[in-house]
Amino acid sequence: MSKFTIYPAQSIITMNRSQPRARAVAVRDGRILGVGDFDSLKGWGDHVIDDRFANKVLMPGFVEGHSHLLEGGVWKYTYAGFFDRRGPDGTLWPGLKNFDDVVTRLKEAEAKLPTPDEPLFAWGFDPIYFGAARMATTELDRVSNTRPVVVMHANFHLLNANSVTLKKSGITRDTQIEGVAKNAQGEPTGELQEFAAMFLVFRVVGNVYFDAGSDETGIWNMGKVANRTGVTTATDLVNDLSGNSVATMRRVTFDEKFPLRLVPAYRGLMGATETAEDGAAKIVKLIGSNNEKLHFGMVKFVLDGSIQGFTARLRWPGYFNGAANGIWVVPPHDFLRQFQVFHNAGLTVHIHTNGDEASDVALDAIESALLAFPRWDHRHTLQHSQMLTASQMRRMASMGVAANIFSNHIYYWGDQHYALTLGPERAERMDPAATALAAGVRIAIHSDAPVTPLAPLFTAWCAVNRKTASGRVLGVNECIKVEQALQAITLGAAYTLKLDHEIGSIEAGKRADFAILDADPLAVPPNELKDVPVAGTVLGGRVFEIK
Amino acid sequence: MAAVPICLIGGYLGAGKTTLINHLLRHAEGRRITVFVNDFGSINIDADLIEATEGNKLSLANGCACCAVGGDLMNALLALDKTVRDNPAAAPDHLVIEASGVADPWKIAQIGFAASTVTGGFRLDAIIVLADALNLAAQLADKYVGESVARQFAHADLVVLNKADLASPAELADAQSTIAELAPHARVLETSHGRLSPAILLEEDYPERVFTPAASNTLSNGFLQSISAGEAHESYVSAAWQSATPINRQAFEEALRALPESVVRGKGILQFEGEAIATIWHRVGSRDTFRDAPEMTDISRWVLIAKGDAVGTLFAAFRHIGTLISSVQR
DSSP states (O other): OOOEEEEEEEEEEOOOTTSOEEEEEEEETTEEEEEEOHHHHGGGOSEEEOOTTTTOEEEEOEEESSOOTHHHHGGGSEEOOSSOEEOTTSOEEOOOOSHHHHHHHHHHHHHTOSSTTOOEEEEEEOGGGGTTOOOOHHHHTTTOSSSOEEEEETTSSEEEEOHHHHHHHTOOTTOOOTTEEEOTTSOEEEEEEHHHHHHHHHHHHOOTTTTTTSSHHHHHHHHHHHHHTTEEEEEEEEEOOOHHHHHHHHHHHHSTTOOOEEEEEEETTTOSSOOHHHHHHHHHHHHTTOBTTBOOOEEEEEOBOOTTTTOSOOOTTOOTTOOOOOOBSSOHHHHHHHHHHHHHTTOEEEEEEOSHHHHHHHHHHHHHHHHHSOOSSOOOEEEEOTTOOHHHHHHHHHHTOEEEEOTHHHHHHHHHIIIIISOHHHHHTSSOHHHHHHHTOOEEEOOTTTTSOOOHHHHHHHHHHOBOTTSOBOOGGGOOOHHHHHHIIIIIHHHHTTOTTTSSSOOTTSBOOEEEESSOTTTSOGGGGGGOOEEEEEETTEEEEOO | OOOEEEEEEEOOTTSOHHHHHHHHHHTOTTOOEEEEESOSTTOOOOGGGEEEEETTEEEETTSOEEEEOTTOHHHHHHHHHHHHHHOGGGOOSEEEEEOOTTOOHHHHHGGGBOTTTSSSOEEEEEEEEEEETTTHHHHHHOTTTHHHHHHHHTTOSEEEEEOTTTSOHHHHHHHHHHHHHHOTTOEEEEOSTTOOOHHHHSOOOTTTTTSOTTOTTOOOHHHHHHTTOTTSSOOOEEEEEEESSOBOHHHHHHHHHTOOTTEEEEEEEEOBTTOSSOEEEEEETTEEEEEEOSSOOSSEEEEEEESTTOHHHHHHHTTTTSEEEEEEEO
């Protein structure tokens, strides 16, 4: 037998209840040979001791159960968001708190573009943080009067453009498209909302944001962001699984230097050329090619929109500000039919439901599918799950449905939910991790990166502290304990991906995937959980220290 | 470069959108129609009609094409737009977009409101929403989709009340009055199996299809035949006018306002008094659009299509403006 390695650590948080804490872990062939202390491990035979983690705290590598490869892709472009964000190369991009800051950031990026007419693309901007003020061509024309400047908003449904872009796109005061915002004088402001208005820009500069995450650079960037945040397994929670996409993912993940296990989920109901039956057959076939770093078997459906965009489907009494109910992305009846196909094929289905009415539709579909085709341990999961009611969670517990909760929303949009979208009571019970656990629902918590940053310790901090950007504690009764939050970002997420037998805890037989931390998340004050420094990851025994 | 006219086909599941589209593709009658459907699942095209299959696109032997766009209409439109810009000859005569069962066709139709200011692109022709004569009431009462179904009708130009053959007179009357409330500006076409002529569903290119060039004052038979082509389609009446003297714009617009609700389509090339170029006029439902023609015309010509047998009323509106040159009733 080859020698194995023993890593002594300052402490190991295993997430294994029969041995919650340990001082050393032994690794052989990419797997955990044993966990305990040096004396309990040396009996395995010839070993070497690697004490590089002697002053580190090890946790199971974090699992992000709801992210997108686009998180890697967007970093090809300039970050223009309100909150601080760290790029794949470790650069910290400070949040831009006013329009002048946005202009300054874009000017710096503009100066670096090689040719005078190449468009400047940015992302992550969100006007919701600027009150009534809206960014306009007044600002973006200061960036450039010669090249198109396009700033995609954080929700990817709106963008801002400069006058050059408007001119090239043929957008004038005469353009009658509803999504072309105009000022009091009737001139377009440069803010273009939704599909038709954005089309005019994309036909001139290209739809660069659409597939930014699916090429090799995008996937590599995703790996780098993951490495910096302690993530060793992440989902791409909607992928066409086309031959091309699969080949690219295979090529990148096959590289031993790529530090991430990838779990792409098939885009259910959106597949243009495939029936649900064909799609299910394709996934089943792909499962046969699963390897340690590329895992197929998940399906994703999107039922409604977003709460802050007023497109989520809400039960009575609807939106706090009186906005009309949101939209169905797919007809509930279609969903019912197609869900059954993927359910019957033995796959795990992740269903985007932000609003409580959308959750009802999802649960009705799961119940009817289970009646028609009983299955145990299906692990169907409601994704976002933001407005789940206590009764819905009791129902989920009975049917074995998991919740992957969008806890980051509490910080980023909690103030808006309190004041505008849901009102105080429902805002304080949104993203209800505590009630879910009390009801016996298995939970994960997530970032939906790039919508919010990939950083599971931050997500855990949100679920524990429930602080909004303004500092309000949004529903103290839904706060969970640090231990519970750490469970949610490891084993909890692994469970929803049917990977909890392989990853999510540090115990003999599992993959040697660790997050390397410079402080003990269970020892720091809960309010500082997000500040615990990540020194890197270990993936299948290979160490990826952050340089 | 001319904009491609787009026709939105909306309506909830089961209203017959794909049946109507299948009918349209089978009776394209020389029109090169590109159809965007959500998926190929229910499109039923005879195998011998299919000339080539490439990815998510089927090319048909009759010059039409059918693309499955799934949830990605943006990229499908961008791809078609690029094809047309690279090679204007590849532009389809019509783009027909099947909206998903819960989509609001009005939102998609916005794409057709930019053509006045950009080169090429898309120009809204019509918003056609299908209603299931048997199940409309139940769909509107559905707690999940009721509002979405209602919203689809708000901006409809034409409402196709489908499955009329299966509905009782009382059911039909109920559906009619519901639609009148939901779609106040629309004209309603009763049919079954989507058996409507492309001449009603789609605007025509002017003036080639409507009139034969310089063939005295007789109307080309091609167009009128197409709206009453044997047993294939529902029957409609049509009437065509012409005028060798320029038309008073105000009088023409007044005549339009006086048209009975039985008129579902109108189209023409008009030379208004004192104007340097001719105007292309197009009506669908109750909505009129006017746009500049490339040049002046010596003879103004226009045609109306109406349901029922209201030929007399049709004549009345334009009696003092032009000369009736042909009418057909089947």
